[in-house]
Amino acid sequence: MKPSPDTLRAFTEAAHGGSFTAAARVLGKSQSTISEAIANLEIDLGVKLFDRSTRRPQLTPEGQLLLAQASLMLQAEERFMRTAGQLAAGLEPRLTVVLTDRYQSPDYESILAELDQRYPALEFECLLGEGADALALVQEGRAQLAMVAAQPAYPSDLARATAQHPSQTALFVAATHPLAKQPSPSVDDLAHVRELRLNTYLDEASITAKGHYWSAPSFLLLMEMAELGFGWAALPRWMVERYAPGKLVELRLPGWPQQGAIDVVWSSRRPLGVAGHWLRQRLSA
Amino acid sequence: MKPSPDTLRAFTEAAHGGSFTAAARVLGKSQSTISEAIANLEIDLGVKLFDRSTRRPQLTPEGQLLLAQASLMLQAEERFMRTAGQLAAGLEPRLTVVLTDRYQSPDYESILAELDQRYPALEFECLLGEGADALALVQEGRAQLAMVAAQPAYPSDLARATAQHPSQTALFVAATHPLAKQPSPSVDDLAHVRELRLNTYLDEASITAKGHYWSAPSFLLLMEMAELGFGWAALPRWMVERYAPGKLVELRLPGWPQQGAIDVVWSSRRPLGVAGHWLRQRLSA
DNA sequence: ACAAACTATCGATAAAACCGATGATAACTA
DNA sequence: TAGTTATCATCGGTTTTATCGATAGTTTGT
Structure with missing residues (x-):
């Protein structure tokens, strides 16, 4: 005989009070219900749970263990x-969100913690996915939300909102690099030093249109290469501040640092669930 | 409405098979019982657990989560x-056992692990308690078992059995101590060096009946004092091997190392529970 | 000794769990 | 395509369980 939840509630409540x-x-x-429930429980288990010799039933040691x-x-x-x-x-x-490496941020951590607590x-x-990839994942339903660099227009079955936190991308070189000694180098100066750039997609405008460059598929790798003095790189500022404080120096150029608006994107065809809805609102401005 | 255990079993079993x-x-x-149980569960929870469009019911994503x-x-x-x-x-x-500091042993660890697995x-x-103290705890019911140094006779309400592992006590000094250079010193040699002894009880025969000594309430402290070269001490061999390997040197004297039989003691008035019974047998030879 | 506050027990009733039979649907087979 | 099989849903009837109110018996404190 399995004890029902109600019986167990009766047991714990009686023990507590x-x-x-x-x-x-x-x-x-x-x-009488409680009395009988507990009496039957004791019979079923073959264990005396309470000592009734006194007015208020007292838990037996066995009862304490089972409680x-x-x-x-x-x-x-x-x-x-x-x-x-x-x-x-x-x-x-389940809720699937696709992020772009570029647009992660410590701000999201607290939001995710909140999400975990609520649900x-x-x-x-x-997921990680770049531009068009990310949008496709949302369109086909593989993901419910995406955070991407703001675009002027989106496919008609996607809706968007501006995210709360824009991304800040700046130019960095190793503090030990010769370039670090110039307060604000020219574009020409940069052209003579190797660029470190993402190789995940190619529609990004490079500052040195045709210069020599090394590439890597993630900002973390790029940042390590920059730390080792292999060249300069455009990196998310939060990442540098968090993972390489003091080791990299920011370069001041006209137009930099770049402030990139981020869009939260979802499908207008598939309605978001409550968690997705909450997360969208929380991420939006 | 709380789902009964039987209903949940039906759910998990149906999901599994x-x-x-x-x-x-x-x-x-x-x-029909299972069918209705699950249908009612779905109604109570307000969640569709299975997709019945196919012949074999398929768990919905919600069902997976709840499963x-x-x-x-x-x-x-x-x-x-x-x-x-x-x-x-x-x-x-609950089972209470009183050990003497002297007679702990790594052998007990595996026995306790087994106990944990069984119950x-x-x-x-x-508990820790010395000689007569330990016996009193068993007599008054505060503890069910005790492990003590074997005695020729016990109170009539106590029963005993010889323990599986005798205690090995030997004499040690720090490897850096001058005494360590003599292969087998005489009692007189020892008398000129400070003894480190337990101060928990006094009926133990000291080798140097009246010599100068330092005392501490536990073997671990004694061993640390010995390591620091403050004198020589009689210590359980397992403790030295385990916690101070190489740092202490054993001294060979007639009658040493001492092999001390250990008794497992319990009350013949209060019958042991199954765990106590098992442990007693496991500890006995 | 009495009052107050418990718990145990009993009979009655309502709720539920359960079964077997029956019908419907999907998958498989020839 | 039609028939067979394995499966699930539904229904009526039966058994089991949960619950209640009333009542009797105990312990505790006055």
Whole structure:
């Protein structure tokens, strides 16, 4: 015989309050219900849970042990019911967001922490994808949200909002690099030093249109190369401040640092679930 | 409405086997019972768990999420029932053993690990107490077992058995100590060097009956003092091998190292629970 | 000894769990 | 395409369980 959740509630509540009658009041049942429930539980388990020789039932040592485990069961049940409730209220079981390496930011961390707290059962998936790729993932339903560099126009089945935090990209060289000694070098100066650039897609305007360059598929790699003095690179400022403080020096050029607006994009065909809706609002300005 | 354990079993079993009928067979119920149980569960939760468009019901994404949590509940329930079963079979809810500092040993670790595996819910308490103290704790019921140095006779309400592992106590000095250079010093040699001895009780025969000595309440402290070269000490060999390998040197004297038999002691008045019984047998020769 | 506050027990009733039978649907086979 | 099989949903009837109110018995404190 499996004990029902109600029976366990009766048990834990009676143990907590030290009285069957009090437990009955709390649970909105009659006293006899609690009494019988616990008596039957004791019979089913073959264990005396309470010592009734005194007026207020006293937990036996065995009862204390089982109380702890019963609480764990009820805790698990509570989680189950809560996520069921959230699902019934429209929570999508999983949420996929595609980010561009360029536009990650520590600001998102607190937002994600909030998301985790609100929807603990939600499966959250984070993809990396560039420009058109990211949009395609949203269009075909593989992802629900994307954060991309703002574009003048989007396909008609996509909706957009401006993100709360723009990206700040600046030019950096190693502090030990000769270029670091010039306060504000010219474009020509840069042309004589190797550029380190992303090779993920090519529609980005390079400052030195045809210069020699090394490339890497992620900003983290680029930053390491820059630290080692291989050249200069355009990098997200937060990344430099966080992972290479003091090792890189910013270069001041006309038009830099660049402030790039970021768009949150979702499909207007597929309605967002509650978590997606919440996250979109939280990310938008 | 709280879902009953049987309902959850039906859910997890159906999800696992991919068939309500198969789940019914496994659970020993009729197919209609499972079907209705799951249908009701879906109604109660407000969440569609299975996609029935195909012949074999397919878990929805929501169902997958809830399946994981349901499994956790059932797991907790299983633990609950198992410890209830053990308690019903005579498992005592807590077991207290009193050890003497002198007679700890790494051999006990594996035995305790086994105990933990057999009786995961058991509350295990470990006390430290010397000779007569330890016996008193067992007599008054505060502890169920004690491990003490073998005595010729015990109070009539105590029973004993010889423990599996005798204690090996030997004499040690720091490797840097002048005494360490003599292969086998005489008692007189020792008398001129400070003794480090336990101060927990005084009925132990000291080698240098009246010599100068320092004392500490635990072997670990004594060993540290010996390591620092403050004198020589009688220490459990396992402790030196484990915590100060190479730092101390054993001294060979007639009658040393001492091999001390250890007794497992319990009360003949209070019958041991199953865990206590098991532990006693495991500790005895 | 009495009052107050419990718990245990009993009979009745409402709710649910369960079963077997039946019908409907999808997948497989010839 | 038609028939067969395996499966699920539904329904009526039966058994089991949960719950309540009433009542009797205990412990605690006055």
